[in-house]
Amino acid sequence: MTTTRFAPSPTGYIHVGNLRTALMNYLIARKAGGTFILRIDDTDPERSKEEYVDAIKQDLDWLGLHWDRVERQSDRLDRYAEAADKLREMGRFYEAFETPTELDLKRKKQLNMGKPPVYDRAALNLSDAEKDALRAERGNGVWRFKLDHERIEWNDGILGEISIDAASVSDPVLIRGDGQVLYTIASVVDDTEMGVTDVVRGSDHVTNTATQIQIIEALGGACPRFAHHSLLTGPQGEALSKRLGTLALRDLREQGVQPMALLSLMARLGSSDPVELRSDMAELIDGFDVTRFGSAPTKFDVQDLFPLTAKHLQSLPLADVAEAVADAGVPADLAEPFWAMARENITTLADLKGWWDLCRDGAEPLIADEDRDFVAEAVALLPEGPFDGETWGKWTTAVKDATGRKGKALFMPLRKALTGMERGPEMATLLPLLQVIRARS
Template sequence: MTTTRFAPSPTGYIHVGNLRTALMNYLIARKAGGTFILRIDDTDPERSKEEYVDAIKQDLEWLGLHWDRVERQSDRLDRYAEAAEKLRAMGRLYEAFETPTELDLKRKKQLNMGKPPVYDRAALNLSEAEKEALRAERGNGVWRFKLDHERIEWNDGILGDISIDAASVSDPVLIRGDGQVLYTIASVVDDTEMGVTDVVRGSDHVTNTATQIQIIKALGGRCPRFAHHSLLTGPQGEALSKRLGTLALRDLREQGVQPMALLSLMARLGSSDPVELRSEVEELIDGFDVNRFGAAPTKFDVQDLFPLTAKHLQSLPLADVAGAVADAGVPDELAEPFWAMARENTTTLADLKGWWELCRDGADPLIAEEDQEFIAEAMALLPEGTFDGETWSTWTKAVKEATGRKGKGLFMPLRKALTGMERGPEMAALMPLLQVIRARG
């Protein structure tokens, strides 16, 4: 059975880059009728916060990406310890004591000599007495996995055939000196024991994947299918890494972005398929194919989300936005005509408050000097009594006959005089609301 996972660290809020990973893994699992695991990578007790665990779940629920079960790596530390002990017994895990400064000096020396800046395995030559002396001086060392210096190859679902020379990669640290288990081994143990069949993650993990393949094989596990999606850039190709903090999902939600606008964009962005607005998550599943995504950096522009959000809102019946209409202050009896009027001119639900204020309070008229006499004459022709859906047509016809104006020269000054703006809802739909509110006042 197909099993995928999303493994965020609860050290901050989910941003659009995380979402890309979560969504791809979710769609793969759902398309195959498989299992989607939410796996909280909380092995760092200092940086992991319960508030972020809750926030991650809230953001996924807001998007409608429902997991089949939750796993927490902090509950599985004994499993990682067993795996580490197995690797030690095999001679594949060794303790190293270099300080960050010493490692930096080694890298610089190697680069100056034209060699790849990889760890030189000096720790393998230490005697037990030397290790004891270093522990007494520096405390416990880190534990590194000893790579077999051979080519590591796999067929990547997005990048194609990958071949990495393990000799060009440093032996990865699996356990820190303070005993903290790192992602590199925790993920391998979890993927193996949880039967994860497919792993999609960012292309910045390619080297991690190479080392993890060797760890999986050393532990007797079965390698999942790997796919590494491209990283997002800004609209001009600039790095997004420094801006991701402002692209958290909860920030986008606060700006009024609708879940299906965000999912519709992220499910196709960077693929050979066009971005098309979908009305529900299920519509994204059937057409999803990770092999249709490219390796090139993918441009993401947050502004692209707002036309999609507007289009999504325009498709919704009142029942789906009734809460937002009520929050804007619209009385229940006016909710239906108000939404019919405002929907085509609403980019986010926050816009509803402005349209209601226009209906309730009116607007300062916007009248050009050359139109003042025309507007005064037109206002004198405004029908008495309650306005309805025919009022605009009846009124403008009368004004046309009286003044001889027609087309834009007729309609635009009237719109600006009533609404204080050049564009907006259909006046036929707006005028009954203006009159009802005026009459109620």
């Protein structure tokens, strides 16, 4: 059975970059009728916060990305310890004691000699006595996985055939000196024991994948199918990393972005398929194919979300937005005609209040000097209320007959006089609401 996972660290709010990974894994699982696991990678006790665990769940719920079960790495530390012991017994795990400064000097020396800056495995030559002396002086060392120096190859679901020479990669640190288990081994143990069959993540993890494949094989596990999606950039191709703090999902939600608009964009961005607004999750699932995504950096512009949000809102019945309409102050008996008027003229639901304010309070008339006599004559011809959907047409016909004006010269001054704006809703739908509210005041 197909099993995927989304594995955020609860050290902050999830952003659009995280969402891309979550959504792809979710869609793969749902399309195959499989399992989607939410795995909380909380092995760092200092940086992991419960408030972020809750926030991650809230954001995924808002988007409709519902998981089948939750796993927490902090509950599985014994499993990682067992895997570490197994690697030690196999001679694939060794303790190293270099300080960050010493490692940096080694890298600079290698680069000056034209060699790749790879850890030189000096720790393998330490005697037991030397190790004991270093522990007494510096404390426990880090534990590194000893890579087999051979080519590591896999067929990536997005990047195609990948081949990496393990000799060009440093033996990865899997456990820190303070005992903290790092992502590389924890993820391998989890993916293996939880039966994860497909892993989609960012292209910045390609080297991690190479080392993890060797760790999986050393521990006797089965390698999942890997796919590495491109990284997002800003609209001009600039690095997005410094802006991700302003692109948290909860910030987009606060700005009025609708879930289906965000999901529709992220499910196609960077693929060979055009971005199209989808009506529901089933459409997204049915049309998803990870192999249609490319490897080139993918431009993301938050402004692209707002036309999609507006289009999505236009498709909704009143029942789906009734709470927002009520929150704008619209009486229940006017909700239906108000939504019919406003839906084509909003970008987010926050815009509803402005339209209700206009209906309830009216607007400062916008009348050019040359139109003052015309508007005064037109207002005198305005019939008694209440108004309905035919009132605007009948009124403007009467004004045309009386003044001889027609087209834009007829309609624009009247719109501006009634709404204070040059454009907006169909006046036939807006005028009844203006009149009804005035009649009530």
